[in-house]
Amino acid sequence: MKIFxxxxxxxIGRRLAEKLVTLGHEVIMLIRDPSKVTAFKSDKTxxxxxxxxxxxxxxxxxxxxxWVFHLAAxxxxxxxxxxxxxxxxxxxxxxxxxTAINNSVKRVIITSTAGTMGFSSNGHPINEDTNxxxxxxxxxxxxxxxxxxxxxHYSKKGVEIIITNPSRIYGPGRLSKSNSLTKIxxxxxxxxxxxxxxxxxxxxxxxxIDDVVxxxxxxxxxxxxxxRYILGGENLTFIDLFRKIGEATGSQxxxxxxxxxxxxxxLKLSILISGITGIPPIITEDWINKYVNDAIxxxxxxxxxxxxxxxxxxxxxxxxxxxxxxxKTWRKTGRHMH
Numbered sequence: 174m175k176i177f178x179x180x181x182x183x184x185i186g187r188r189l190a191e192k193l194v195t196l197g198h199e200v201i202m203l204i205r206d207p208s209k210v211t212a213f214k215s216d217k218t219x220x221x222x223x224x225x226x227x228x229x230x231x232x233x234x235x236x237x238x239x240w241v242f243h244l245a246a247x248x249x250x251x252x253x254x255x256x257x258x259x260x261x262x263x264x265x266x267x268x269x270x271x272t273a274i275n276n277s278v279k280r281v282i283i284t285s286t287a288g289t290m291g292f293s294s295n296g297h298p299i300n301e302d303t304n305x306x307x308x309x310x311x312x313x314x315x316x317x318x319x320x321x322x323x324x325x326h327y328s329k330k331g332v333e334i335i336i337t338n339p340s341r342i343y344g345p346g347r348l349s350k351s352n353s354l355t356k357i358x359x360x361x362x363x364x365x366x367x368x369x370x371x372x373x374x375x376x377x378x379x380x381x382i383d384d385v386v387x388x389x390x391x392x393x394x395x396x397x398x399x400x401r402y403i404l405g406g407e408n409l410t411f412i413d414l415f416r417k418i419g420e421a422t423g424s425q426x427x428x429x430x431x432x433x434x435x436x437x438x439x440l441k442l443s444i445l446i447s448g449i450t451g452i453p454p455i456i457t458e459d460w461i462n463k464y465v466n467d468a469i470x471x472x473x474x475x476x477x478x479x480x481x482x483x484x485x486x487x488x489x490x491x492x493x494x495x496x497x498x499x500x501k502t503w504r505k506t507g508r509h510m511h
Contacts, residue, residue, distance in 0.1 A: 175199045177234045177278075179225055179269060180244030182206070184342065184351040185284060189242060189386045194218060196390075201234045203245070225265035231272040238276065240393050243269045244284045248313060248351055255312060262316035263323060270327045270334070280333045282393050283324050287340040287378065287403055288314035292466040298408075300471045301338070301401045310463040321401065328399035335396035337389055340405040340470055344382030344489060345496035354379065358490060359497055361415065362422045371433045371465055373412040378470040380406030381489035384482065391479040402479060405472040407486040414486075421490040433465060 176193055180186040181202035193200050194217045201219045223230025225245050235241060247261035266283060273281045290299050291307035309315045321336055328334035343354035360366035388404035396402060409417070419425040475481035484492075 174240065175201070175238045176240045176242065177201045177203070177238045178242045178244065179203045180246065180284075183244055184346045184349055185339070185382070185385055185389070186242070186244040188346055188382055189244070189389055190218065192386050192390065201238065203230060203234050225261070225268050228268065228272060231268060232276065235272055235276040235278055238273075239279050241269065241273050241278050241281045242284070242389060242393070243281060245269075246284070247316070258312050258316045259319070262313075263320045266320040267323055270324060270332065274327070274330065274332045278332060280335060280393055280396075281324075282389060282396070283320070283334065283336045284389070285317045285321050285336050285338050285401070286314060287338045287405060287468065287470055288463070289318040289321055289338060290403065290468070290470065293376070293469040296467070296469065298469045298471040301403060301474055310466075314463070325399055333398040335392045335398065336401040337385075337392050338401055338403045339385045339388070340378035340380045340403070340468070342380055342382055342385055344493050346382055352382075355493055355497075358418055358493055361418050361426060362424070362494060362497070364424070364426065367426060367429055369411050369415060369428045369430050370436060371411075371430065373415075373430060374410050375465050376408055376410050376467040376469050377414075377464065378405045378408050378468055379414065379486055379489075380404060381484040381486075381492070384484050388475060388479065388481050391475070391481055395479050397478070400474075400478075402475040402481075403470055403472050404475055404481065405470040406483050406489070408469045409486060417487050418490055421487060421494055 176198050178186055178190055178200060181190045182204055190200050190202055194215050199217050201221060203221050203223055203225070205222070205224050207220065207222060221230050221234040225231065243266060245261070245265060247258040270281055288309070288311065289307070290301065291304035291309070293299050307318070309318060324334050324336060341354060343352065343358065346352050346355070348356050348359070357366055384406060385404050388402065392402055415428055416425070472481060472483060
């Protein structure tokens, strides 16, 4: 099968492309920076230089394709130009879908986020149909929700649209902003992470990267047109999250609870500095507001309809640590390699 991928050099996209190639598919990847693909070459892989605003590159890449995986997105927590997130996440998605229709592509699988599902209330799990009129905390979630609405509109216009909604992803892969939990696992193992935000009771959902990749392929194979699928993992409080990371590393670190009031103060200062320097902060206050709300997710729809499987968090962390060790990310002493 011939498959086109946007965002193929990202955390999910890179691993998805590798998996599709191992399954024997021909993969065409849209890339902005050719230097990022030097470590991944295959006779079944073709690279098209361009982005999701380059209609010529999109048409060239999608010609004769059966499936399109659209993973390219604006994921930064902050931007001097907030409209950039809308252009990338909404307008860019429309460009991809309309080009797919023009090239008679059968299915477009769009990677969104479980953040568009909103928050849990009274400890109840949320699914694809729970919160239909959700107010979103972050610009990322807002633009992704808008992109979903636009995309589903096209599902009745000659192309099948399936949306995947991964939760907080971790695991082997480039240590980018999209893979921040793996950075935390690395820092915890090296004794460099000592913080729990607030009381540590907020619940989030954490999913292993290989589950997300398999979920995308299952969605392409068996997903229903016009449907969304949460690709999640285990629901854990921050306290349970770090307890399990400690068990996997063999070191239960002493962690300090940092008050949300203090965190918000620091973030306000970092935003002021970013406004002067143009250097984006690691995280912003709206993301903290998001993470202090419970997001107890159910992946039952993906499990029942797609055959999706969840890797237990403890197992996923062990696999992640094994990968970090093979990459020699830190010395046995716990200090970073230089």
